[in-house]
Amino acid sequence: MSRAVKFVILASSALTAPAAFAQQAPASAAANSPTNSDASNTVIIVTAQKRSENLQNVPISIQALSTQKLDELNVSNFNSYVQQLPSVTFQSLGGTPGTNVVYMRGVASGGDGNHSGSLPSVGVYLDEQPVTTIGGNLDVHIYDVARIESLSGPQGTLYGASSEAGTIRIITNKPDFKGFYGRVDGEVNSVDHGGVGGKLEGMINAPLTSNVALRVVGWYQRDAGYINNVAGTRTFCGTATTDADGNVDGCLKDGISVNNDQFIKKNYNDTEIYGGRAALKIDLDENWTVTPTVMYQMTKSHGSYGYDPSVGPLETQRFFDEYRNDHFTQAALTVEGKIGSWDLTYSGAYLDRRDLQVSDYTDYAEAYDSLYQSVGGLANYFYYQDAAGNTIDPRQKVVGTDHFRKLSQELRIASPADAPLRFVGGLFYQRQSNFIHQDYQIEGLAPDLSVNGWPGTLWLTQQKRVDRDYAAFGEVSYDVTPTVTLTAGDACSAMTTR
Numbered sequence: 001m002s003r004a005v006k007f008v009i010l011a012s013s014a015l016t017a018p019a020a021f022a023q024q025a026p027a028s029a030a031a032n033s034p035t036n037s038d039a040s041n042t043v044i045i046v047t048a049q050k051r052s053e054n055l056q057n058v059p060i061s062i063q064a065l066s067t068q069k070l071d072e073l074n075v076s077n078f079n080s081y082v083q084q085l086p087s088v089t090f091q092s093l094g095g096t097p098g099t100n101v102v103y104m105r106g107v108a109s110g111g112d113g114n115h116s117g118s119l120p121s122v123g124v125y126l127d128e129q130p131v132t133t134i135g136g137n138l139d140v141h142i143y144d145v146a147r148i149e150s151l152s153g154p155q156g157t158l159y160g161a162s163s164e165a166g167t168i169r170i171i172t173n174k175p176d177f178k179g180f181y182g183r184v185d186g187e188v189n190s191v192d193h194g195g196v197g198g199k200l201e202g203m204i205n206a207p208l209t210s211n212v213a214l215r216v217v218g219w220y221q222r223d224a225g226y227i228n229n230v231a232g233t234r235t236f237c238g239t240a241t242t243d244a245d246g247n248v249d250g251c252l253k254d255g256i257s258v259n260n261d262q263f264i265k266k267n268y269n270d271t272e273i274y275g276g277r278a279a280l281k282i283d284l285d286e287n288w289t290v291t292p293t294v295m296y297q298m299t300k301s302h303g304s305y306g307y308d309p310s311v312g313p314l315e316t317q318r319f320f321d322e323y324r325n326d327h328f329t330q331a332a333l334t335v336e337g338k339i340g341s342w343d344l345t346y347s348g349a350y351l352d353r354r355d356l357q358v359s360d361y362t363d364y365a366e367a368y369d370s371l372y373q374s375v376g377g378l379a380n381y382f383y384y385q386d387a388a389g390n391t392i393d394p395r396q397k398v399v400g401t402d403h404f405r406k407l408s409q410e411l412r413i414a415s416p417a418d419a420p421l422r423f424v425g426g427l428f429y430q431r432q433s434n435f436i437h438q439d440y441q442i443e444g445l446a447p448d449l450s451v452n453g454w455p456g457t458l459w460l461t462q463q464k465r466v467d468r469d470y471a472a473f474g475e476v477s478y479d480v481t482p483t484v485t486l487t488a489g490d491a492c493s494a495m496t497t498r
Contacts, residue, residue, distance in 0.1 A: 063087070063150040067173070070145060074187075076199065076221060077273075078139045085150045087166070088122075092136075097271055097299050098326040098355065099136040104166030105152055115402070115436045119467065123163035126170050127293070129332050129349035132162045133404045134434065134465075138328060138353065141273055141297060144183075144203040144217045146171045173203075174291060175213035175281035180206050193314060194226030195267040211283040218276040225267035227307050232317030233259045234362060236369045236394055237377025248376040255379055256393050260319045269303035288337035298327040304360070320360040320397045328353035328404075343414045345426075353404040361396035361440065369394065386444045396458065399439040406432040425474035436463045 063085055065075070075081045078100055082088050092100045102122040115135050124132045131138045142148070149169040151159070159167045182204040190196050199221035207213045238255025240248045275297030282290045301324040307316045332349035369377045378384050378394040386392050412426030440459040451457040475489030 062152070065148045067146055070142060070148070075142050077142060078137060081142060081148055085148075085168075087152050088150060088168070090137075096301050096305050096324055097273070098139045098301075098324070100139065101135075102137055102168065104150075115434060115463065115465065120162045121165040123159055123167045124170075125159075125167060126295075126330065127172055127332065128334055128345070128347035128410065129330070129351070130162070130408055130430065131330065131351055131406070133353060133406070133432075135402060138351075139299065139326075140170055140295075141219050141221065141275060142170070143185075143201045143219050144173050144215075144277075146173045172217075172277065172279070172293075173215065175205060175207075175215035175279050177207045177210075177213050178205075180204075189224070191224045191226045191267075195224035195270065197222045197224035197270070213281045214278070215281075216276065216278045220274040221272070223271040223273075225270040225303060226314055227269040227303060227305065228266045228312075228315045229260070229263055229268045229303065229318050230311060230315050231259065231261065231264055232311070232319075233257060234319070234366055234395070236366070237373060237379050238391075240376040240380040248380055249374065251373055251377040251380060255377070256391065258319060258393055258395065260317060263318060263321060265303070269301070269305050271302070272298075272300045274298055284337075288335070291334045291336075293330075293332045293334075295330045296327070298325070300325050318360045319362040319395060320358065322358055322360050324355065324357040326353070326355040339413075341416050345412045345414075346410070347412075348409040349407070351404065351406040353402075353406075355402050357398075357400045359398045359400070361398055365394045365396055383449070384442060385446050385449070387446045389446075392442070392444045394442060396440050396442055399437075399441060401435075401437045403435040404432065405434075406430065420479040422477045423474065426472075428469065428471040428473065430469040431466070432468075433464065433466045436461060436465065438462075 065073075065081060065084055069084075070081070073080065073084065075084075077097065078090075079097075082090060082102075087104050089103045090100045091103075102120065102124070104122050119134055120132055120137075122132075123130055124137050126138070126140060131140075149167075149171065151163075151167040151169070152165075182202065184200075184202040186198070186200050188196065188198040199219065201217075201219040201221075203215065203217040205213065205215045235253050235257040236255040237251035237253060239252040241250040241252065243249045275295070277293065277295040279291060279293040284290060302322070304316060304318060304322055307314050311317055328351060330349060330351045332347070335346040337344050365378065372378065372381045375381045379391045382394075384392055384394040408428075408430040410426060410428045412424065414424045415422050438459075438461040439454070439457050441456050442458050443456060445456045445458060447455055449458070451460045454460055472492045473489070475487065477485055477487045479485050
């Protein structure tokens with residue numbers, strides 16, 4: 001659903017030592033502050049081939065959004081940056097943040113969001129670490145980001161995990177020793193036919209000693225709602241009708257009737273996002289650097305992002321409180337150094353992501369009541385009753401949770417980037433797990449109609465899935481002429497799923 005913005009108020013301030021606010025600056029003030037990215041937008045340095053290179057010299061299909069471009073476009077989330085990447089498409093669960101399934105180059109095999117299906121065919125990386133999860137990508141808030149790289153697939157040599165169709169990389173700005181500086185950005189916006197939202201973001205870079213620097217980033221964003229949950233009623237089958245032989249052949253819609261009066265709300269599909277990121281850069285000597293980072297983000301979505309045209313424009317009728325809480329923590333460690341003239345890199349990370357979603361299944365119950373109306377409906381065919389044998393409200397709600405854990409480690413070595421013959425190779429290991437819980441609940445359902453040990457649960461899904469990846473990879477490039485490069489690579493990998 002397209003949302004038009006009535007007005008936007010932007011404010012951006014730069015901070016410099018000694019922690020004093022400068023005069024108000026435009027939204028692209030970060031381009032004038034020291035960062036690890038080139039703000040001129042004439043030279044963009046990317047690491048698509050596991051080494052720093054000018055975007056113009058990278059011999060693969062790649063698109064990159066620089067810091068300046070991200071600021072100019074006011075990009076803050078997945079939906080806003082993927083619109084700038086022509087080769088990337090996605091589908092989501094009714095538009096709910098964190099449920100996007102990503103596709104590149106039209107490849108849709110695998111990654112359909114089913115937790116029991118194949119892994120996604122597009123890999124998502126946060127700096128050096130893969131953060132791909134089945135059932136929806138990690139919707140990382142975009143702020144103080146050096147660039148976003150989109151690498152069209154297949155990416156089978158240097159990026160093997162879920163990168164058959166391509167890879168999306170989010171590269172954050174790292175701590176530096178150029179001095180104390182910071183930035184604060186604020187925004188207030190209004191959604192056409194909706195509510196008022198806004199965001200507040202800030203970052204500080206602080207050298208702590210001559211060889212230690214800290215960078216801290218924080219944000220809060222509220223996306224206003226624009227879907228109205230309006231009044232509605234549902235009436236289910238009650239009295240069964242019979243034929244001449246006394247067999248049930250239908251029902252009268254005179255059974256239990258319910259309304260959604262307690263859930264009526266205007267602009268009820270709002271979302272709150274808050275979190276932070278901290279990175280510490282430690283120069284052990286002139287050749288070796290250690291960078292530990294940690295990031296946390298919480299996304300709270302309320303209501304549903306879908307609407308029913310038969311009810312009205314941007315209107316729906318929902319009969320349960322619906323929401324989704326999605327939060328993750330990632331801890332990562334990157335060690336970079338040199339052995340002679342060769343670059344050695346180790347990157348390891350641990351991701352813990354949990355989500356809880358409650359969904360209204362009233363439409364499902366109504367559809368099945370109509371489908372089985374010829375045999376008495378839900379009340380007279382499935383006998384949705386309480387322990388005393390009384391017919392009960394057949395509406396369902398689904399309580400679903402996912403608990404993702406991902407551990408990844410990579411050791412990589414690369415020859416000098418300015419040599420005509422270059423090599424990149426390494427080892428990769430990844431273990432990811434997901435504990436899936438989906439509970440279809442009907443209030444008051446009799447114990448003998450419920451899942452054993454789960455009173456009120458009509459259907460229960462519980463599954464623990466574990467995927468392991470092992471890989472060794474290598475790539476050799478040779479500059480035949482200044483404008484012609486031959487590249488050959490290979491990867492040996494194995495994956496297990498249980």
